[in-house]
Amino acid sequence: MLTITNISKHYEGQPLLQGVSFTVHAGETICLLGASGSGKSTLLRIIAGLEPPEAGRVLWDSADLAPIPPHARDFGLVFQDYALFPHLTVFENVAFGLRMRVHSPLRLFPSLRGGRFSRRSNPRANEEIASQKALAMTDGQGEKNSKTELAKRVAEALELVNLSGFGARRVTDLSGGEQQRVALARALAPRPRLLMFDEPLGALDRSLKEELLDELRAILHRTRIPAIYVTHDQEEAFAIADRILLLHEGVIVREGSPAQVWNDPQSAWAARFLGVGNVVDGKVFQVSSSTFQVKTDFGIFEMECGHRHAEGEEVALLLKPSARGARIKARVDEALFRRDQFKVRLGGGLVILMDEAPEIGSEISVAFRVECLGHA
Amino acid sequence: MRQRFSESASQRVSDSTPRRFADSLIRLPSAVRSLHSAFFLLPSLLFLLLFFFLPLARILSLSLDASVLTSANFQTASHVLRFTLYQAALSTLLTFLLGLPSAFLFARFDFRGKPLLRALTAVPFMLPTVVVAAGFNALLGPRGWLTLLLSSLRNTQHATADALPFVGTLTAILLAHVFYNTSIVIRIVGAALTHLDPRLEQAARTLGADSFRVWTRLTLPLLRGPLLASGLLVFLFDFSSFGVILLLGGPQFSTLETEIYIQAMRLLNLPMAALLSIIQLLCTLAVSILYERVVARTLVPTTPKPSTARPPKSLRERAFVFGLSFLLFTFFVLPLISIPLRSLARTEADRGQRDEVQYGLTFDYYSELFVNRRHSVFYVPPAEAARNSLTYAIATVLLSLALGFPAAAALKRQTVFSKFIDPFLILPLGASAVTLGLGYLITFNQPLIIGHWSLITSPLIVPLAHTVIALPFVIRVLQPALASIPERLRHAAASLGASPLRVWQTVDWPIVSRALLAASTFAFTVSLGEFGAASLLARPDLPTLPLAIARFLSQPGGLNYGQAMAMSTILMLVTLLGILLIEKIRLSGSEEF
Numbered sequence: 012m013l014t015i016t017n018i019s020k021h022y023e024g025q026p027l028l029q030g031v032s033f034t035v036h037a038g039e040t041i042c043l044l045g046a047s048g049s050g051k052s053t054l055l056r057i058i059a060g061l062e063p064p065e066a067g068r069v070l071w072d073s074a075d076l077a078p079i080p081p082h083a084r085d086f087g088l089v090f091q092d093y094a095l096f097p098h099l100t101v102f103e104n105v106a107f108g109l110r111m112r113v114h115s116p117l118r119l120f121p122s123l124r125g126g127r128f129s130r131r132s133n134p135r136a137n138e139e140i141a142s143q144k145a146l147a148m149t150d151g152q153g154e155k156n157s158k159t160e161l162a163k164r165v166a167e168a169l170e171l172v173n174l175s176g177f178g179a180r181r182v183t184d185l186s187g188g189e190q191q192r193v194a195l196a197r198a199l200a201p202r203p204r205l206l207m208f209d210e211p212l213g214a215l216d217r218s219l220k221e222e223l224l225d226e227l228r229a230i231l232h233r234t235r236i237p238a239i240y241v242t243h244d245q246e247e248a249f250a251i252a253d254r255i256l257l258l259h260e261g262v263i264v265r266e267g268s269p270a271q272v273w274n275d276p277q278s279a280w281a282a283r284f285l286g287v288g289n290v291v292d293g294k295v296f297q298v299s300s301s302t303f304q305v306k307t308d309f310g311i312f313e314m315e316c317g318h319r320h321a322e323g324e325e326v327a328l329l330l331k332p333s334a335r336g337a338r339i340k341a342r343v344d345e346a347l348f349r350r351d352q353f354k355v356r357l358g359g360g361l362v363i364l365m366d367e368a369p370e371i372g373s374e375i376s377v378a379f380r381v382e383c384l385g386h387a
Numbered sequence: 388m389r390q391r392f393s394e395s396a397s398q399r400v401s402d403s404t405p406r407r408f409a410d411s412l413i414r415l416p417s418a419v420r421s422l423h424s425a426f427f428l429l430p431s432l433l434f435l436l437l438f439f440f441l442p443l444a445r446i447l448s449l450s451l452d453a454s455v456l457t458s459a460n461f462q463t464a465s466h467v468l469r470f471t472l473y474q475a476a477l478s479t480l481l482t483f484l485l486g487l488p489s490a491f492l493f494a495r496f497d498f499r500g501k502p503l504l505r506a507l508t509a510v511p512f513m514l515p516t517v518v519v520a521a522g523f524n525a526l527l528g529p530r531g532w533l534t535l536l537l538s539s540l541r542n543t544q545h546a547t548a549d550a551l552p553f554v555g556t557l558t559a560i561l562l563a564h565v566f567y568n569t570s571i572v573i574r575i576v577g578a579a580l581t582h583l584d585p586r587l588e589q590a591a592r593t594l595g596a597d598s599f600r601v602w603t604r605l606t607l608p609l610l611r612g613p614l615l616a617s618g619l620l621v622f623l624f625d626f627s628s629f630g631v632i633l634l635l636g637g638p639q640f641s642t643l644e645t646e647i648y649i650q651a652m653r654l655l656n657l658p659m660a661a662l663l664s665i666i667q668l669l670c671t672l673a674v675s676i677l678y679e680r681v682v683a684r685t686l687v688p689t690t691p692k693p694s695t696a697r698p699p700k701s702l703r704e705r706a707f708v709f710g711l712s713f714l715l716f717t718f719f720v721l722p723l724i725s726i727p728l729r730s731l732a733r734t735e736a737d738r739g740q741r742d743e744v745q746y747g748l749t750f751d752y753y754s755e756l757f758v759n760r761r762h763s764v765f766y767v768p769p770a771e772a773a774r775n776s777l778t779y780a781i782a783t784v785l786l787s788l789a790l791g792f793p794a795a796a797a798l799k800r801q802t803v804f805s806k807f808i809d810p811f812l813i814l815p816l817g818a819s820a821v822t823l824g825l826g827y828l829i830t831f832n833q834p835l836i837i838g839h840w841s842l843i844t845s846p847l848i849v850p851l852a853h854t855v856i857a858l859p860f861v862i863r864v865l866q867p868a869l870a871s872i873p874e875r876l877r878h879a880a881a882s883l884g885a886s887p888l889r890v891w892q893t894v895d896w897p898i899v900s901r902a903l904l905a906a907s908t909f910a911f912t913v914s915l916g917e918f919g920a921a922s923l924l925a926r927p928d929l930p931t932l933p934l935a936i937a938r939f940l941s942q943p944g945g946l947n948y949g950q951a952m953a954m955s956t957i958l959m960l961v962t963l964l965g966i967l968l969i970e971k972i973r974l975s976g977s978e979e980f
Contacts (some may be wrong), residue, residue, distance in 0.1 A: 061589050081592040088593040094586035098608050107604075111595030201595065 012036055013058070013205055013237065018067035019261075020053055027053055029261035030067070035205070038235040040228075042252030044245060046284065049258045051241040055207045058239070059088050071204070082111070087198030087236075091210040093190045095182040101193050102178035105165045108201035168200035171230055188219045195227070199234065206231070206238040212247060224250050245285055249273070257281050279327035279384045288331040289361045290384065295324045305383075308359055309339050316383035326383060332363045333380040340376045343369045427797035428808055431790045431858065439815050439855050442826025443668070449829055450661035460659055463646075464666055471642040474557065474632075475625035478564035482621050485565055485718075486572025492711050493573055494580035496704070497696045504712055506970070507719045509570045513966050514723075514959065515916025516630025517933040519563055521940060521955035522722030523635060525729040527553040530948050532725055555637035563631040566722065568621040575620070579613035580606075585695045612681055619678040627671060627819045630918040634937055643667040644821050644919070651825050651923060661829065664822045675817045726959060730952035733945070752949035767928060769954050772935035775846075776915055779931060782850035783914035784907045787857045791906065795865035816859045823852055824923030846929055852920040857910040864909055868902030905972045912965035916958065932958050 013035040020028040027050040035041050043051045056062040058069055060081035069076045076084060087108075096104050142160060169175050172192040177185075182193060191211060198206060211227075212220045228251050231238050242248055248255050249269040257265040257272065265272055265281045276282040282290050293307035302315045305326060312328065320326065330339075341357035346368040348354075353368040357377070369375055449455070493505055511519060525531050531553075553559050583606070591605045607614070629644040641649065643663050650660035699708040733749040756769040798809060815823075831842035842848055872895055880890045918933045925931050930938070932954060939951035 056589070059589070059593050061592065080597070081589075082595045082597045084593070085595070086593055088590065090586050090590060092586070094584065094590040096587060096591070096605060096609075098611075107591070107596075108594035111591075111600065197590075197594065 012072055013239075014070040014073070015054075015058065016068050016070065018054065018057060018064045018069070020050065020057065020062075020065050022050075022053070026261050028057075028064075031258070031261070031263055032067075033256055033263065033266070035237045035239060038237055039253050040231050040238040040240060040251060041254045041256060042240045042242065042248040043256050043258055044242060044248040044252075045258035047243050050261050051243075051258055052209050054258075055088065055209050055239065055241055058205075059086050059207060060084050085201070085204050087201070087203035087206045089191075089194050089198050089206070089208045089211045091213045093194040095190055095193055095197070097183055099182070100178065101169070101174070101180045101182055101185070102165055104182055104193055105168050105178075105196045105200050106161055108197060109161055109164055112201055164200055165196075168196040171199060171234075172196045173226065187215055188223060191215065191223060195230070199230070199236075202234075203236065206236050208238065208240045208242075210242055211240075213242075213244075220247070221250075227251065257284070259284070276329070277384065279329075282327075282329050282384055288329050289363075289379075291328045291330055291361075293326055293328050295320045295322055295326055298322055309341075309361070310337070312337055312381045314381055314383055316385075318383060318385050320383075324386065326386060329382040329384050330361065330379040331382070332377055334378060336378045336380040338376050338378050340374055342374050343371050345371060424797035424800070427793040428812075431794040431812060431862075432808070434790055435811065435815065435855065435858070438827075438851055439818070439823070442823065442830045443818070445830045446661045446664050446822065446826050449658055450665045452658055455658040455662050460662060463659075464663055467641055467643055467646045467663065468666060468670075470640070471626060471644075474560060474564075474640075474642065475622050475628075477557075478561050478568070478625040479618060479622045481561055482565050482568045482572060482625075483618065485715075486569045486617070486621075487576065488707075488711055489569060489715060490573045490577035490580055492708060492715075493577045493696075495696055496708050497698050498708050498712060500712070504715060505573075508573055508715060510723070510963065510966060511567050511719065512570045513912060514962055515933055516628075516918050517634065517936045517940075518726070518916065518955050518959045518962070519566060519722070520630060520634035521936060521951060522726050522959075523559060523563055523566075524554060524940060525725035525952060525955075526722050527559070529554060530729075530945070532729065554635060555639065557636070557640070559635040560628075560632055560640065563635050564625050564628060566718070567628075567631070568624055571621050571624070572617045575613050575617035576610060579610050581695065583609060583695075612684060615681045616678060619674055619681060623671065623674045623678070626674070627667065629819065629821050630933075630937075634940065643670075644819055647821050647825055648919075648922060651828060657825070657829060660825050664825055667819060667822060671817050671819070723959065726952055727956045730949060730956045733949070749949075752946070752953040755946065755950055756953060767930055767935070769932075769935050769939070769950060772930045773932050773954070773957065775925075775929050776932040779846075779850045779853060780911045780914040782847075783853040783857055784910045786850060786854045787861045787910045788903065788907060790854070791858055791861035791865055792903070795862050795869055798862065798866050799870045812862055813859045815855050820852070820856060820917060820919030821923060823855060824920040827852060827920075827924055843924075844926065846926065848924050849921055849929075849931065850914065852924055853914040853917055854910075856917060856920065857913045860909045860913060861906040864906040865902050868898055868905075872898050901972050905969050908965045908968050908972075912962050915965075916962055 014032075015034070016032045018028050018031045019026070031050075031054060033041070043054065045051050053062065057064045060069075060076065060079060063077075071084075096107065099107065142164065165178065166175065169177060172195050174189065174192050174196060177189070177193070182190060185193065191214075194211070208227075212223055215223065224247060231251075240248070240251055252269060255265075255267065255269055255272045256263050259280050264278050265276060267275075272281070273285065273287060276285055276287050279290050282288065291307050291309060293305040293312070295303055296306050296311075297304040298320055302313055303320050304311055304313045305328060307328060309330075314328075339361070341359060341361060344356045344358055346353045346355045346365075348368075349364070352364045352366055355363050355365050355369060357363065357375075361377075363377055489508065493501070523531075527533050587605060587609070588601055591601050596604060626642075627644055628642070629648070632640055632642050632645045633648065636645075643666060647660045647663045647667065650656045650663065699705045730752055731748055731750070733751065756773075758768060794812060798812075827843065827848060831848065842851075876894045877890050880894050881887075885893060916933060917931075918937070921931045921934055922937070925934055936951050936954045936958065939947045939954065
């Protein structure tokens with residue numbers, strides 16, 4: 012279990028991460044979702060040990076990782092542009108991590124690191140230790156065994172990413188999708204205790220992205236390796252994450268399952284970033300004991316919410332089209348074809364999806380459910 | 388200029404028509420274009436044929452004579468060859484010892500004074516050998532600063548008694564070679580290190596490689612190409628080094644280059660010199676071919692970021708950065724600063740001045756440059772040598788531009804013909820200046836058609852040789868600059884209403900003029916500092932500045948030494964000015980020269 016507490020980091024004088032905390036549980040895939048430049052990648056690099064945090068701690072099963080250098084952390088990292096070793100074949104790329112594991116004195120005593128092998132209750136641990144031992148044998152007969160074990164593990168990893176038989180190829184001759192698969196196999200082969208993905212599909216085109224996303228989700232489910240997936244693309248995040256963390260200006264602004272985050276973004280920025288509905292600014296002008304009234308360009312809405320509001324406060328409201336709710340009359344400015352529906356832009360900037368395109372210039376009445384997103 | 392217009396005109400047609408149709412249009416005149424470029428390449432090719440390939444052929448035919456190919460000669464040659472290889476290998480090794488950490492320093496760290504230090508390490512590469520020899524002489528030689536310091540510490544009068552065993556030792560040769568070539572390692576390996584994608588290293592780290600294995604399994608294998616390339620290049624320069632061996636090593640060391648000179652000029656054994664030249668050429672050729680193959684195969688994954696350098700953080704890093712930059716600064720500044728300081732300091736009595744000696748600051752060495760104190764017919768005052776050098780340099784600039792500009796313009800476009808011809812134009816880079824000089828001695832010895840006039844005794848011979856040396860540089864500078872002018876810019880200017888002349892003025896001229904300036908400066912500094920060819924070709928009554936410096940350095944007496952320093956100072960300053968100018972042109976332009 013990985014726990015991050017209060018990680019902070021500046022970049023060129025600007026605060027990049029401001030007290031980020033979260034936990035990744037066994038077998039869970041979490042997704043850090045945020046605009047580019049929000050510090051997602053830096054956070055991954057801090058967890059990997061490639062960069063020190065200015066404040067905060069990275070813990071694995073409550074052991075502080077600060078003194079552990081990146082090569083001893085046993086975390087896999089997959090980069091956006093793959094970072095494959097161009098001087099090695101596919102096989103050698105995938106075998107790289109396994110080879111590193113064999114000769115390192117640290118690796119021969121896994122219990123020293125308090126890693127997952129120390130938990131004997133895990134049935135996979137024993138199998139893993141046997142495999143490690145086989146890999147590490149260097150004397151006569153053992154060396155042969157270690158070679159076959161290495162080949163076996165590489166073949167397994169390549170099979171997992173559907174690249175069986177690609178071992179002898181040069182990585183520079185592969186397509187983008189194939190390269191990303193090799194990168195994934197390379198990270199998977201040593202069976203790390205945590206996998207991290209830094210915008211892994213960013214450089215690929217849409218259809219390939221969807222295909223790889225499905226495969227990746229299947230692999231993560233099968234191997235049960237906990238994973239942190241970083242992206243700026245909400246489609247990717249919704250498709251792969253058990254849990255989503257929305258990162259904005261160095262702070263996690265929303266955390267929850269994809270459905271929770273979508274249905275209740277809880278902040279104006281999150282709603283706008285995800286494109287949940289129409290976010291409208293308004294001014295509180297009357298507060299009573301349980302409800303309050305907000306004046307907007309589209310009329311006055313009366314509502315209740317968990318926040319406390321004062322008169323004159325600027326708030327953001329989320330307007331979602333729904334069967335029942337406040338009706339707003341507006342002129343149709345344009346209607347754009349969007350696959351199954353039409354994206355209709357109304358006067359004042361409201362946007363809704365409709366099954367049929369209304370006539371441009373006509374006035375229609377739409378019912379919205381209005382929620383308060385708090386202070387604007 | 389005419390060619391440019393016609394080309395841009397045909398381009399305009401082809402761009403506005405659909406591509407497939409345009410292709411069929413272009414294919415027809417490609418033969419015409421080849422002819423066209425052949426016409427512009429002709430002067431350069433004829434020139435090189437006459438003044439480069441013909442002399443080489445003459446050397447070859449002379450060396451293949453049965454009287455030359457004796458076992459005694461071969462024994463001498465193999466002895467010389469062995470020492471040449473030995474000192475080159477040792478120099479290369481030492482260069483890497485300093486160059487690799489320096490490349491790492493420049494590639495990975497940002498620190499105060501980094502641009503200055505980088506410029507400083509690059510300066511020696513373009514300095515004339517005589518200046519470098521004079522620099523080390525002024526620092527460590529029998530009249531150098533360190534000797535003076537030691538003797539003043541020991542309080543002895545005769546400085547020469549305390550002379551360090553430096554000039555005339557292998558150490559001197561090696562030190563000067565390291566001084567010369569470290570910048571090659573810094574430039575080639577450093578550039579590769581700077582642009583090496585840092586994520587590869589990070590990927591290796593997360594896969595369990597500690598920093599040692601990141602180096603051995605990843606960084607060094609990835610840098611194999613640049614390491615080999617810079618190693619071969621450094622070896623090549625050390626192998627064909629002439630001035631350093633002659634001036635710092637002295638008579639007891641003979642490499643192929645110096646032996647060619649000694650056989651030709653002192654022993655007047657031209658056939659033996661020719662044999663040595665051929666051996667030298669074959670070795671150079673082998674290393675060059677190896678180098679080309681290495682460069683062609685080099686593949687370094689690059690990062691989109693311009694630099695991965697950062698300030699040093701840990702104590703170890705800071706100690707490394709401070710220590711190495713201090714060492715580099717000392718190593719590269721001391722020999723250079725010693726020359727001007729020594730040229731202004733009187734430390735011993737001059738000849739004929741024994742009673743009225745004034746120690747300390749003096750400008751005498753500079754004013755003496757204009758005086759013919761010996762009233763000898765054979766004595767040439769240094770000022771005259773400087774004038775000769777200047778004349779030769781200007782002639783070299785004019786000649787190499789006249790030949791190089793049309794050639795560069797013709798090579799701007801890749802045609803089958805230009806691809807075939809390009810290596811021939813660059814080939815003179817590989818031949819040594821001494822070999823070139825020898826070739827001229829052999830080839831242009833006979834009087835030409837008119838009376839007693841022969842080329843070898845004409846003052847023209849030196850600029851001709853210098854042009855052969857400078858021409859590849861000039862073409863290499865001009866060609867990418869000419870090719871870099873984007874056709875789109877011309878089209879844009881034309882579509883905005885500029886006449887062809889205006890287009891040339893506004894689009895071409897700014898780039899062309901700067902490239903021309905850079906190329907002329909290159910040719911000028913190359914000619915000004917050139918030592919090898921001039922030492923074989925310059926007439927005794929028309930010496931060049933480097934020859935005068937070498938002559939004065941080797942003569943006894945404080946006045947001669949001081950004058951050598953004064954001349955070296957002038958030569959160094961002019962060369963530095965040239966380097967600065969080229970650097971300024973290069974920095975302010977987007978194109979890479």
